[in-house]
Amino acid sequence: MHSRYLLSLFIFLLSNSLFAQPLKLWYKQPARNWNEALPVGNGRLGVMVFGREDEELLQLNESTLWSGGPVKPNPNPEAKTYLPQIRKALADENYERATSLTQKMQGRYTESYEPLGDLVIRHSLSGKPTNYYRDLNISDAVATTRFSVDGVTYSRDIFVSAPDQIIVIRLTADKPGKLNFTASTKSPLRHQNIAISSREIGFNGKAPSHTDPNYVDYNPQPVSYDDASQCRGMRFAMRMRALPSDGTVTADTSGLRVSNATSIVLLISAATSFNGFDKCPDKDGKDEIKLVNNYLNAAARKSYTALKQAHETDFHSFFNRVSLTLNDNKDVALPTDERLMNYASGTVDPALESMYYQFGRYLLISSSRPNGTAANLQGIWNPHVRPPWSSNYTININTQMNYWPAEVSNLSEFHQPLFSLISNVSKTGYATSRDFYGTGGWTAHHNTDIWAESNPVGDLGKGSPLWANWALGGAWLSQHLYEHYRFTGDRNFLQETAYPLMKGAAQFCSDWLVPDKNGYLVTAPSTTPENVFVLPDGKKGEVSVATTMDMSIIRDLFTNVIEASTILNTDADFRKQISDKTSKLYPFKIGKKGNLQEWYQDFDDVDPQHRHVSHLFALHPGRQIAPLTTPDLAAAARKTLDTRGDGGTGWSKAWKINFWARLNDGDHAYKLLRELLRISGVEGTNYANAGGTYPNLFCAHPPFQIDGNFGGIAGMSEMLVQSHLDDIYLLAALPSQWQSGQVKGLRTRGGFEIVEMGWRDGKVNKVVIRSTIGGNCRIRVPNSLKASNNVALKPASGANPNSLFQGPTTSNAQSATQVYDFMTKAGQSYTLTMQ
Template identity: 60%
Template structure:
């Protein structure tokens, strides 16, 4: 099966932001609308945020309120009172991701009605194209965001000479100044505010605080635009750049901020954004389009081409050739479209490559990747660490994009610095602590503006142990011992030290967390009262179990720190255990309470199923059955990212058909005004995840879930096709990664594995789990049949590729 061309295409321009098409190089992003008379590129620079380094000693009363909250919980069982004390433990809100601005390209035509209109996003080459014909002239616009050259380039051409007359204008929805650099170049300069309140906060003094005069809050930024014309003339003034009668125009966009690190004042200690932006621009304009394009495509292919995914296409398939809006409607109405599903898989990888790069000075992906048009974006477009920030990176390792995990790991390192202060000042503990929200400044305190936040989300405490999971994952998939020893292990140990100090004994001698939340959910207590703050919520205990287990394994890998390992083993044995409730579900709370919202979008207490490894049908069938019951009670409905999480849950329960149902649900079209597809969670017409509004974590969570359907490696073995749905009865995939640093390729037919390839990058023992018995060419294997399939164990050599064949296809 040949890999189909991976494109999103349309017959009309985008009318709304969620129909525009994204490009990005990890730092510079653009949303392209494809207008005819006026093209709009909405622009972003990944480091452009409000605010400055986090402040310390923001709530001297936090620890005393912690003690009062524990007294209310343990001695009085007064959850309402505990909730009020939790409010007294809050610090300040996070900062907000800030838009760079807009580029408007205005073209005036005698005949404004185009024919043969076409726009697309080619996700294989990371290029967006708009094409239309007016009065016998075909106009083409191509846009790339180049990582090698750190610029966005727009190429405009006409197929007849002298037909390009246009005006280029840059603007920002906030305050800015345009400056003329030359007769073909302008610079837009501005400064982000000192603080922007979250979009859900209403304050008497207004939500935006101007940049301070001390230079420690308020980041400078600059956008540079230069037009290079073939034919015609170009002039510039403060209103923009004017081009007349050209045949080709190259627009180079460069941008930079004064951001100099999470702990540096962005103004007084900031980088020279003028020099950075101008240096990138001056280097890029020396290169022609073919040179820029070739370099850009080669760089993008370095990441994107690692994974190929194909599914058999039905003989009567007619929907694959439709424009994306029509294609999604057909899919929502039940059409089979396996190529849409593989496109969606690769689109997730495209987005991750486009918004999270280890090079170029970019930072980790936020709630919207790097794409945001709002001064006050939804939820500040921040790093929401009670699932969303982590979900962005669930697919990084398994889909062979380990390097793209590194910006998130850098953020974790920064959060451990501020988190050490938070742990000491708020809890009087060692280690480091992170809460529900963070930002580019690595905010780690409980948010809420000193008592104005709802503890349901503001006071969640388990950020550092959950973030630490990603450190262990990066080691598991890469087997980079240096990274484990110098980076992962010390950070994981610091998170464990916080947990050890934060845990307290309950009346039965179990170690519990208190106060404890199950993110954004609420219970009805024994007295019939609504509550959110309690003791030892299941998610808390699962996250700590996960951290302790990973840390034990890490210590064994390094063969060091035995005393601390033994301490962790002893502490893990005393953790409050999982419980099955009276309805057969996995208990979410300390007691078997009812939920205020039985269909709540968070299913936090299934962390141990995914992304954790405490629960599995193979190792803990009773708890797996209780997890399944929980999902049935919660129902399949949900917001975009919640649907994505459920794909992962059902895949881990080895139910491929239900996982596939959730995939179809998240690919359900939404946001189409004037149609029955106007509302709800799912996917916008540009395949962005709809919370709603847009959150990119649903795209990444779906990609992770699809990968889990095909490959799992969290239980110490490599399980091939563990949750294959009936709809994917025939297909192939190559380039997926398994723990142990194995690269996997598979072909299957009639839902049965035919052959697989396994490249052992690091060497060592490999344990394969398959439904049917297999043979490995030229290798002696130890094979045994179990209740859950066949286990084949063999020793691999570093760098060697092995061929796995299903015995039934060798007969």
């Protein structure tokens, strides 16, 4: 009896130690809905794992599976004829007429990201399941489901391999011959099930030629498949093969049946005919069946162990670059959903916060791979034919937010799909600039898609100008190009990729600007996504002149282009032209309430607590407003945030975390982080309009949008390390709740890596900095440091010409911090400790 008790105790302790791994999301029950399922992916293939016992559901995606086809040129030939009329109406302050005319300058809506299908695994079980457990190990990118029935323990392990481009599912029973199930596939798109052999099934299908956005309700056929030109509606294919096992396997078009097995591995391959944004996906498409078979045949020649080892080696090479410990990081031996419930009630759980940070990095690795597609509004995970907001690329904040953490969290390579998207959009954007506005360069608007749509969306006048006609999506996207250079110092990237694209965006902006009555250069028409103003007579307006967001983005772009052309020693004449125009841009204005003015005039807001705070772009992600350099404007930004309040959707809260971090207010940023992590979507949590986090740690817009996850961890990075000015500011916005901790692997602008930083009582006690490209390193810290390996530290006394940082000198701007310079060599690490 005593030995049995000890054995039971040992099993209990062992099980709980497994359950309590800090980098595992785990649960005591299956997912009841999609927002409780667990995501795995390799950037191209995605799976949502529900973890059901007798009828498992795996929802599948392939990142290139979209409706539609290449963009049709010049969808609104009359568009630019309205521009002079709009500008005349704005000069006359006839905002109502300006809005109605602007609405006439719209093209078509974007297309939609589509689901691939479902895999349903139906087990033959004779009893009630017990000892249920499921998890997502984000350290290894493997999802596991385990339960017992009649003394038999069943397990399912699922991962999506990037090296082998395959979904791998291993099913096991811990007693011989007890594994009996059927596996069937289906798709919500047009498809045909097929049986290839006794061990392989699949389907072939065709995506819609057009899918209306989910908010469009005026067309009788919102999803259509007819396209005689073969330029719209890509083909797709999926195959599932069972590898040899000890059981019996049979298959037909209804599914694959496994009998009397102990263990079996299923491989799933999928592909589409997508062959580029400008190629007809049907008649000029890739051979999707050949692609599927090549992936499947290559993977089938390998063992499960070899497939998993290759997957984990690849994943670890990225994920393991960064670690984060907050306070003691003491883990809580509770399921993730219960931890979230406790956290919402006020429980302190720093290990949950650090796991949330790593989960965001996990999602970026899993949804945005080099040479693949960029992460969309839902990453790569979407179950709907008409997904929320078409699951497209919303480029007035959301797509950009997806990539805010890429550089700082040491995932620079995963930024590359966005650069490819920008390049594609620029090509259609040149035509949009010419056809809609009669301007040079390239531009893009509120939305784009895999086909690189760049026109103002709205279905030829049915959309609202307050979002559809905002014309600076290309200018904002261009910031990411220069940020990649600022972090890496990659001169070849700057010269060959970034600068040409940035210059094209600047050419559009240069032509788009017009002088106002006072000689300032302004944008007209201009909107501020997605807010509305009130005129003195009580009327509402959407279209204005020189919104602060517009002017901030253009100022940011022009600054970056000037710096880049100087670094490359090219385009002196264009640089002077842009420099001259920069000096004439409509300036920032502080409103009557002490806030940063959002519009050309000091209008009131229709919704003073609107979720968008677009006019603070210069604070974040820009670098034109900062407490250290522009204290009056920073104070106005703070007043704006106080007025807007802390409410908002998931991504809105995430942006506000970044704003407050840039204002060096760590406690306010932390307050919003706790609100972002407030559990949503379960009983007793009704946060329909307040954002939050679902039980699977997906961000609740609501519904799910992945940008909130990415924006949230970008804000956490800003709380720990900032480098947007001319120094590396350590613990720039450290909240009082994170008085001790350690972070390893973060990157900064200037080509530096924080190999290790430890802090105690809010002060840095040790930092190891590695230089990747050499040059001057300037650090700002909350306490004095000394060099422990003969680093020649010196107080900063001015901008160093060898530094990649191009911002103003800030060495005396904040007396509470210490600022040091020291020269570095590429590849060398430097250790500094508390004095």
